Amino acid sequence: MKLKNQLRAAVRSLSKNKMRTFLTMLGIIIGVASVIAMLAIGQGSKESIQAQISNLGTNLLTIYPSASMTGGVRMEAGSSVRLTLDDYKAVASRCPAVMYSTPVVRTSGQLIASGQNWRTSVWGVLPDYFSIRNLDAQFGALFTSAEDRTAQKVCVIGATVTKYLFGEGADPSGKLIRINKIPFMVVGQISPKGQNAWGQDQDDIVIAPFTTVQQRMMTVTYINSIMVSATAEKVIPEATDEITQVLKERHHLGASEDPDFTIRSQADIATAATATSGILTVLLASIASISLLVGGIGIMNIMLVSVTERTREIGIRMGVGARGRDVLLQFLIEALMISLIGGIFGVGLGILASGIIASLMHWPVTITVQSILLSFLFSTAIGIFFGWYPARKAANLNPIDALRYE
Amino acid sequence: MSDIIISTQHLVKIYKMGDLEVHALRGIDMDIRKSDFVAIMGKSGSGKSTFMNIVGCLDVPTRGKYSIDGVDVGKLDKDQLAQLRNKKIGFVFQSFNLLSRTSALENVELPLMYNSKISSQEMRAKALKALDSVGLLDRSHHLPNQLSGGEQQRVAIARALVNDPVVILADEPTGNLDTRTSVEVMDIFQQLNKIGITVVIVTHEPDIAGYTNRNVTFRDGRILKDVKVERPRVASDELLLLPAIVEEETI
DSSP: OHHHHHHHHHHHHHTTTTTHHHHHHHHHHHHHHHHHHHHHHHHHHHHHHHHHEEEEEEEEEEEEEOEEEEEEEOOOTTTTTOOOOHHHHHHHOOOOEEEEEEEEEEEEEEEETEEEEEEEEEEETTTTHHHHOOOOOOEOOOOHHHHTTOOOOOOOHHHHHHHHHHHOOOOOOOOEEEEETTEEEEEEEEOOOOBOSSSSBBBSSEEEEEHIIIIIIOSSEEEEEEEEEEEGGGHHHHHHHHHHHHHHHTOOOOSSSSSSSSEEEEEHHHHHHHHHHHHHHHHHHHHHHHHHHHHHHHHHHHHHHHHTHHHHHHHHHHTTTOOOOHHHHHHHHHHHHHHHHHHHHHHHHHHHHHHHHHHHHHOOOOOOHHHHHHHHHHHEEEEEEEHHHHHHHHHHHHHHHHHOOO | OOOOEEEEEEEEEEEETTTTEEEEEEEEEEEETTEEEEEEEOOOTTTHHHHHHHHTTTOOSSSSEEEEEEEGGGGHHHHHHHHHHHHHHEEEOOTOOOOOOOOSSHHHHHHTOOOOTTHHHHHHHHHHHHHHHHTTTTTOOOOOOGHHHHHHHHHHHHHHTTTTOSSSEETTTTTTSSSHHHHHHHHHHHHHHTTTTTEEEEEOOHHHHHTTEEEEETTTTEEEEEOEEEEEEEOOHHHSOOOOOSSSOOO
């Protein structure tokens, strides 16, 4: 039988039972749509995590003191070992793979200005910090090395702090705020960065010169951490080795001893976060695939019913000269048509559903051509796979038995 | 060149039903010549339908040899049997066996669909010609349930004719029809036979057998009698005498 006639016959027999065809198709439509929507959500979250991490700077390294062990009991990280400014200076001067570097001290402060107050964290850093984090001023300016050296009481604030102290969108530069009762001059506001990958508001922050925070606010001699940026992403391992060597030497640790500090690279976090969202994508897609599989079983079910119902028709066709393969092809084409048309509608519904999810839930979604092709091919394969058994059953019927079937 | 269309030698068919063996055919030797019009008669269980199904390549014999139009059927596989049914045999059934919800024209086209050498236009033309020869050209777009029993059987005959078969096999073609319609169907067979088409019918009605020119009677899987009909009844003459039925019954 010619393909054109086969297709026409398939369309005719599918349209004889429109409701049944539609319901069978619905299984595939929902399956394909959910695969596409789930892949879109997975891909979207992966991309947004990657974007946020590269926004932080992928060649960023942070050095923390490790948790020390006293008599087998691990103490809180940084509780006994402290990094000092001299550690920082050694790292800054002796590591060629390090480009920018800054010591970091962190405290929290109660902010008061123009009758409002707000509690947030206060970071003391050198101006290199702005280069490491790719920060620039939206309003006013950033503070300078000279202001740090002389421990000026100046600071830059994030947009969230501005919002609660001066109102949304206000220019805070030149305003005076009191942090823990110490008056500071706001010199500028950093460009908004939004939430980071872990949901923290990166704009809820006060950044002040390192010396000012360490000596005037905290009056301590240690530093919380050191942040550096490697000269390039690919020299991160070299930078890590150099820093380890310098700090071990300074802390009088042998080469075989465990370091008493931890170096965390943004690239590690990026890899971990991407892997996590990758696992999430696979998980979502496999759950969605199950519904596609169930849709396929629906096709098989309905095709089996159809073969039984149409035994007589098969007998007539064989009686007038249809070969087994003609009958096989006829039923296979019907199954394939259900899954193909279901697949097309499913792709449409999937794109629509992704759009609705994106606008209602404000989730990042990305539909890739690969995900469309994948689910489309998958649904076609399901049509062939689940259509094969009923079609073969029909083709193997004995003409005389099929004709006598009541 | 012999003019034997169908030749069987000692055809045996045994159905196994559990431990029970049913001997449907116990050795049938028969030759059917070109332009024969044969009626195969016998009580139910005599093996006449089994014989018909085997000759029609719908079933295979347990033992014995037979050939159709010079082709030794015993040597053919399933696909070749299908090809043979398609090209050389036209089948007409007692219960019409038309595809439901499919127009008369498309039902007649069905055998041609399985003949890949025929174009769509040829298909249409041949189907219309076949419908015309059974007098149903004006009903070509009717669905089977919109046709009377007689008309449905005529569509089935058109379908059997459409591939220009060497033989038309009809299994109780008038079994579901009333008297007048039966005579109409026999008239069509007589017309076809007159233009040289070989026709074999199975019937248990002596009246119907009277329209053919050779009667073969089966009993218990063997041929009991094989007689030539000296003066066959003429269906077209009898139709003139039968009262016309305004509305035909739909079966």
